[in-house]
Structure formats: C-alpha cells, structure tokens
Amino acid sequence: MGSNTDRAKAALYAMKELGFNRKLATQVLKDLLKLYQNNWEHIEDSNYSAFAEAILIAQEEEESKKKAVQNDEMGDTVNWSTQEEITTPSIINHGSGAPGPSSSRRRKLDHNSNTYDDMDDLVDAETDSPLLKRSRRKQPEPVPTQDQAIVPMPQEPSSSSVPPPTSEGTRVITESGQVIMYKKVVNVRRPNAVPLKEPKAEPDSAFGDAPLAVIFPPDSDSAGNRECANQGNQEGLERGIPQTPSASTSKAPNPMSTRNNRKNVTIVPCTKNSVVSEESPSTKLEIASSSKGEFKLAMYSPVNLPTPSLSDFFKLVEDKCLRSYKLLPPDFSLSKIMNEMCEALVEHNLPAPGMSSNCAPMESTDANGCTDHNMQLALGVVRPAHDSSDIARGEEKFLIPVFNDYTSDVTPPSFAYIPQNLVRDNAYLNICLARIGDENCCADCYGDCLEGPVPCACARETGGEFAYTNEGLVRREFLDECLEIVQNRWDPQRRVYCKEGECPIIDRSKEFVGKCKGHLVRKFIKECWSKCGCKKICGNRVVQRGITCQVQVFMTGDGRGWGLRTLDEIPKGTFICEFVGEILTAKEYQERYGRSKQSLIKSQPVFLDADWVPRSGLKDEEAFCLDTAFYGNIARFINHRCYDANLVEVPVEIETPDHLYYHLALFSSRKIEPLEELTWDYGIDFKETEILNRSFKCMCGSKYCRDTNHSRKNKGKQ
Numbered sequence: 001m002g003s004n005t006d007r008a009k010a011a012l013y014a015m016k017e018l019g020f021n022r023k024l025a026t027q028v029l030k031d032l033l034k035l036y037q038n039n040w041e042h043i044e045d046s047n048y049s050a051f052a053e054a055i056l057i058a059q060e061e062e063e064s065k066k067k068a069v070q071n072d073e074m075g076d077t078v079n080w081s082t083q084e085e086i087t088t089p090s091i092i093n094h095g096s097g098a099p100g101p102s103s104s105r106r107r108k109l110d111h112n113s114n115t116y117d118d119m120d121d122l123v124d125a126e127t128d129s130p131l132l133k134r135s136r137r138k139q140p141e142p143v144p145t146q147d148q149a150i151v152p153m154p155q156e157p158s159s160s161s162v163p164p165p166t167s168e169g170t171r172v173i174t175e176s177g178q179v180i181m182y183k184k185v186v187n188v189r190r191p192n193a194v195p196l197k198e199p200k201a202e203p204d205s206a207f208g209d210a211p212l213a214v215i216f217p218p219d220s221d222s223a224g225n226r227e228c229a230n231q232g233n234q235e236g237l238e239r240g241i242p243q244t245p246s247a248s249t250s251k252a253p254n255p256m257s258t259r260n261n262r263k264n265v266t267i268v269p270c271t272k273n274s275v276v277s278e279e280s281p282s283t284k285l286e287i288a289s290s291s292k293g294e295f296k297l298a299m300y301s302p303v304n305l306p307t308p309s310l311s312d313f314f315k316l317v318e319d320k321c322l323r324s325y326k327l328l329p330p331d332f333s334l335s336k337i338m339n340e341m342c343e344a345l346v347e348h349n350l351p352a353p354g355m356s357s358n359c360a361p362m363e364s365t366d367a368n369g370c371t372d373h374n375m376q377l378a379l380g381v382v383r384p385a386h387d388s389s390d391i392a393r394g395e396e397k398f399l400i401p402v403f404n405d406y407t408s409d410v411t412p413p414s415f416a417y418i419p420q421n422l423v424r425d426n427a428y429l430n431i432c433l434a435r436i437g438d439e440n441c442c443a444d445c446y447g448d449c450l451e452g453p454v455p456c457a458c459a460r461e462t463g464g465e466f467a468y469t470n471e472g473l474v475r476r477e478f479l480d481e482c483l484e485i486v487q488n489r490w491d492p493q494r495r496v497y498c499k500e501g502e503c504p505i506i507d508r509s510k511e512f513v514g515k516c517k518g519h520l521v522r523k524f525i526k527e528c529w530s531k532c533g534c535k536k537i538c539g540n541r542v543v544q545r546g547i548t549c550q551v552q553v554f555m556t557g558d559g560r561g562w563g564l565r566t567l568d569e570i571p572k573g574t575f576i577c578e579f580v581g582e583i584l585t586a587k588e589y590q591e592r593y594g595r596s597k598q599s600l601i602k603s604q605p606v607f608l609d610a611d612w613v614p615r616s617g618l619k620d621e622e623a624f625c626l627d628t629a630f631y632g633n634i635a636r637f638i639n640h641r642c643y644d645a646n647l648v649e650v651p652v653e654i655e656t657p658d659h660l661y662y663h664l665a666l667f668s669s670r671k672i673e674p675l676e677e678l679t680w681d682y683g684i685d686f687k688e689t690e691i692l693n694r695s696f697k698c699m700c701g702s703k704y705c706r707d708t709n710h711s712r713k714n715k716g717k718q
C-alpha cells in the first residue's frame with residue numbers, strides 16, 4: 001500500500017469519479033479516519049462503499065440544513081430545521097469538532113496522528129464536482145430489496161476500538177455518542193454508474209407469504225433461530241412458496257428465510273401460532289399475532305447495552321423514514337402510526353396495517369395460488385400515509401384533498417385508493433364482448449347517441465328513453481322514481497324474496513340464519529360501451545367517465561368521523577361518484593367478517609343484489625358484494641343519512657348485461673350547496689339484530705332518522 005497521502009488521493013479521486021463534492025469528501029474522509037482509528041482498509045473496502053455512503057449521509061445533512069435555512073428565511077411555519085436536527089441521529093460528526101479547512105497549513109499525513117487537516121490541501125476548489133443529487137424517485141435498483149433495509153445493529157461493546165464496517169455496513173455515531181451500524185448495500189461502481197440511492201423500503205414479494213417476520217442481527221444464530229427458519233421453510237412449503245435449501249444446510253440465498261451473505265439481516269418466517277423467542281443476548285424484532293386476536297410487536301436489545309428512550313427511538317425511526325421516503329408529511333410521526341395500529345386492532349381485530357404478518361393459523365394458498373385474505377391485506381397495507389393534498393393519489397381528474405379542522409394530527413385510516421372496482425378472489429366477473437349481443441348495443445351509432453334522431457338500443461333498459469339529459473344529468477322523472485324506490489325500501493311490495501335455502505346472504509351461511517329479508521327491486525341505467533359505435537363523449541356514458549365534481553374529504557367533528565363534501569354547487573341529477581371497492585362474493589364477505597363476532601364491521605355490506613331473486617340456482621361466485629374497508633374510492637367517506645340524504649344510488653350497467661355485476665353510482669337527489677356534506681341512505685333499518693345489520697348509532701341529524709334510540713339527541717341539528 002502507498003503512503004497515507006497516496007491513499008487519501010486515491011480515495012478522493014474515487015469519490016470525485018462518483019461525482020461527489022471534493023471538499024465534503026475530504027471532511028468526511030478525515031472523520032472516517034478518526035472513527036476507524038486510521039485504519040484505511042475500512043475506508044477502501046468494497047471500492048470505498050462505506051466512504052461513499054458516509055458522504056451521502058453528510059451531503060443529505062447539508063441539504064436539509066440548507067432547506068431549513070431557506071424555510072426560515074421564507075417564514076415557513078414548518079420548522080424543518082428543528083425537525084431535522086432532532087430527528088437526524090447525528091450522522092458522522094464531520095461538521096462539528098473537526099477543524100475547518102485550512103489550506104495554508106501544510107503537514108505531512110501521519111498515520112499516528114489523529115488530525116488530517118493536511119488533506120484540505122488535496123481539495124482543489126476549481127475542480128469541485130457538482131453536488132451529487134440523490135434521486136427522490138424510486139428507480140430501478142440492482143440490489144435486492146431485502147438488502148436495502150436499514151437496520152440499526154447492536155452497539156459495540158467497546159467504544160475504544162471501533163470495529164470495521166463490513167462491505168455493506170456504515171457506522172454512524174448518534175448524538176449521544178452511541179455507535180450504530182446501519183446495514184445498507186451500496187453498489188459503488190466506477191467510473192460512471194452511480195447507483196447510490198437511499199433505498200425505498202417496499203414490501204418484498206420474496207417474503208410475501210411469510211406469516212411472521214423476525215429480524216435478527218448477524219451474529220444471532222441460536223438454535224431457536226435456526227429452528228424457526230426451518231419451520232418457516234416448512235410453512236412456505238405448505239403454502240406453495242418456492243423453496244431453497246435452508247440456512248443451516250446451504251449457503252444458497254433463500255428468499256424465505258436463509259441468511260444472505262450480502263446482508264447482515266435474517267428475515268425468518270415463524271411457525272404458526274408461536275411467537276419466536278431468542279435465547280442469545282442480541283437485538284431482535286418480533287412481530288406476531290395469535291388466533292385469539294393478540295398482537296405483539298417487541299424489540300429486544302442486549303441487556304448490557306444502553307437502550308434509547310422511547311422518544312429518542314421514535315425520532316431515530318422517523319428520521320430514517322424521512323430519509324427513505326422523502327415525501328412523508330411534515331407531521332409524520334411513529335407514535336401516530338402506533339396509535340393507528342392499536343385502533344385498527346381494536347376496530348377490525350385484524351393484523352395491524354404495516355406489520356405485514358400474522359402468526360395465527362391462516363387458510364393456506366388455494367388452488368389458484370391466491371393466498372389467505374388476511375395475509376394479502378397485511379402485505380398490501382405497507383403504505384405511506386395518505387397524501388392530504390390528494391387522497392386519490394392522482395387517480396381522479398381532480399385532486400381530492402383531506403381537510404381536518406378539528407384534530408390536525410389525525411389523517412384518514414390507511415386504505416388503498418382504487419378508482420374502479422377490483423375483484424378480490426372468487427367473484428366470477430365475466431366481462432367479454434361476446435356476452436353483449438348486437439341487439440343490446442349500438443354498433444351502428446356514431447358520435448353522441450343523445451343527438452341521434454331516435455334513442456338507440458342502449459336506451460331500451462330505461463323504457464326506450466335515455467336516462468341522461470343533454471346536460472349530463474339524470475332525467476328528473478327517472479331520478480324521482482329511483483328516489484321513491486329507496487325511500488320506500490321497507491315496503492314488502494317493493495322487495496322480492498328468495499326461495500328458502502337460496503338467499504346468498506342468509507341461507508348459505510351458518511352465521512346468518514333466518515329468513516330472506518328480501519331484495520329491493522331497482523331501476524337500472526344502461527350506458528353505451530366499447531361495443532357501441534359512439535364516442536366516449538356520448539351523452540349516454542356518464543358514470544364511466546368518472547368523477548366530475550370537486551369534492552373534499554373532511555372531518556365532521558360530530559362523532560361520525562370523516563365525511564365527504566362538495567366545494568361546488570351541484571344541480572339535481574349530477575353523477576357524483578361510484579361506490580368503488582373490492583368485489584367479494586357474499587360468501588367471502590361473510591367469511592371475512594363473520595369469523596370473529598367481536599370484530600364487527602364498521603362498514604356496511606353493499607350487496608349487488610338487485611337481480612338475485614328471479615334467477616334460480618344463483619351460484620356462490622355470482623352473488624357479489626362490495627367492501628371498501630381496504631380498497632376503495634372517495635365513496636367510502638360518504639356518511640349515512642336516513643331518508644333525506646342528498647345522494648341516491650342507482651345501479652348502472654356498462655360492460656356486463658346480466659345485472660349480476662353492475663356499478664353502484666351515486667347521483668345528487670337535489671340541488672346541493674357548496675361545502676354541503678354529501679350523504680346517502682345506507683338502507684339500514686337500525687332495528688335488525690342479526691350480524692349483517694349490526695351497525696353504528698345513527699347521528700345523521702335527520703328529522704326522519706330511523707335510529708329512534710339515538711335520533712332524538714340529534715334532532716336539534718336539523
């Protein structure tokens with residue numbers, strides 16, 4: 001090896017090749033040399049990966065400080081500076097304590113010396129590379145995602161000798177002087193490729209089916225650990241997950257459970273029903289739930305090492321998230337997420353969002369390769385907080401903001417925004433052109449069907465007259481008929497009843513015994529569709545064009561939770577939105593919510609039952625229902641109002657002709673003023689005692705409120 005000067009030059013040259021600012025690189029190099037007690041191998045290891053990583057961290061610190069100063073100068077109320085200072089776990093201490101650049105002082109680099117001021121001389125201000133910008137967007141990353149997790153490792157026992165980093169690791173010093181090792185794979189390639197990005201944590205499909213994730217430090221290799229890994233593999237086999245040899249028998253990387261040599265993290269799926277215990281004193285994370293509804297999240301650190309206070313720890317994690325995700329809201333807080341997890345557990349008795357696992361016995365993978373619903377939910381819900389400027393995440397024509405006048409720190413519960421219904425699993429939804437006969441579409445139409453001399457075939461469903469006006473509103477007479485139907489929904493004359501043993505809701509489940517309560521006969525609208533000759537602007541295509549009103553999710557502040565309101569004046573008969581959710585079969589719905597009687601549904605089931613009765617022999621997979629608890633659109637925020645709600649639901653047939661699947665469209669039942677809350681009548685009678693109708697205490701405030709036990713209190717609101 002060459003002299004220290006040569007080594008410093010080589011290191012700085014390597015960083016320059018990567019596009020780093022040389023001055024900053026020099027500062028960081030000095031700090032690293034101090035940290036590693038002049039041990040160059042740690043810096044040079046793996047093409048200077050630890051060095052490059054340390055510069056990135058330092059660079060980010062500088063950027064956030066600059067941003068904070070800018071915010072201060074702009075009088076920004078969000079104190080980013082404070083946030084950063086508090087939450088950044090004082091990355092490598094290059095700024096403080098280290099002497100500033102001093103090109104006038106020339107000293108030989110001395111390997112016995114702890115000062116490296118001389119390296120300043122290596123900085124050539126004129127040749128400084130522009131700051132390497134980190135991409136804020138996720139880009140294709142050659143490194144496997146499980147390698148990208150940043151995991152604080154146990155503190156080293158002796159502070160006097162700082163052990164070397166591995167090729168994937170970076171040691172940083174916290175504000176309290178604690179040494180933390182962040183494991184991170186950084187692919188440093190020379191000379192041009194610069195894949196040095198803060199990885200974004202994504203749910204990893206390789207671990208997708210693991211029922212329990214346990215993250216162990218590299219040196220925890222206890223028998224218990226291995227046993228759990230093997231059990232996980234066994235379970236993977238049971239669940240049809242591709243297997244690789246177990247960690248204990250092979251060095252080959254195992255997507256399920258083996259220790260991967262490239263990272264010092266082992267993710268081990270646990271056996272069913274058990275919470276993993278770890279004998280050896282090491283840091284460990286346990287996430288588990290039991291079939292009794294218990295949920296456990298535990299983190300253990302070695303007994304003889306200091307543990308940070310909870311608030312310090314939260315700050316550390318928040319900082320990590322901020323660095324990883326970038327786009328988190330300024331009020332992002334781990335404790336808030338923890339609270340939401342607790343609330344979700346209480347409300348749904350399901351695994352808490354984001355925790356990705358449930359150790360309770362699950363139904364295993366089915367013949368189609370679809371995994372258990374709860375598992376899917378758990379995997380699907382690792383998602384960042386809602387963007388309060390647009391809860392629809394760009395899926396709609398308008399931004400749909402979230403507004404909370406009452407409790408600014410509370411945001412809507414986690415769910416996936418979908419603009420269109422999605423089939424969960426078993427629902428047999430057959431959308432195909434061949435099912436729409438020529439007589440049921442208007443292949444010979446052109447442009448706008450409403451402009452034609454006579455209504456086309458698509459108007460047959462509505463008595464030969466289109467349901468929509470040229471202004472895109474539902475015709476008044478048609479709308480009034482629909483209103484009359486829903487307002488008299490309890491009239492037995494308006495309902496049709498399944499034969500005994502045939503009702504998909506009642507008779508096919510042990511849970512919901514009783515007589516068929518009848519299914520409301522409704523009026524359908526049929527819209528033109530792809531098989532028709534008209535254009536998308538055709539006046540008989542309203543629902544399929546999507547939301548056209550500017551609406552806002554808001555906190556009602558009166559105990560009903562979130563609601564939806566309009567910002568515009570809305571004329572009567574306007575399409576507001578479709579009630580969008582997961583399409584389940586009635587049976588799936590019952591299985592989803594009927595499993596635990598304690599965890600009763602807050603959302604009401606919305607059955608697509610308008611045409612169940614006339615057909616005999618309706619199969620389970622043809623009786624559909626919509627659930628918005630985990631996937632939905634803005635309709636999931638619309639609150640209930642008895643009888644005089646300002647929205648009314650109308651079944652709309654678009655791509656399927658059989659009335660088994662249809663779109664549940666919500667139209668304004670009257671003129672609505674700006675900022676008025678949008679409501680619809682869920683059709684709950686508030687008297688039912690059976691499981692499907694157990695519901696909330698109605699606080700709609702309508703003078704017609706059917707929940708007589710509670711309505712009196714609210715009459716004043718009307």
Ligand SMILES: C[S@@+](CC[C@H](N)C(=O)[O-])C[C@H]1O[C@@H](n2cnc3c(N)ncnc32)[C@H](O)[C@@H]1O
Pocket residue numbers: 559560561562563601602603604635636637638639640641696697698699700701
């Ligand atoms: C479809 S969600 C509507 C959005 C909901 N408020 C939220 O915060 O997410 C239905 C739930 O809202 C609440 N809710 C809706 N209408 C209500 C009413 N009139 N009175 C009391 N709670 C109501 C109930 O908790 C109900 O289970």
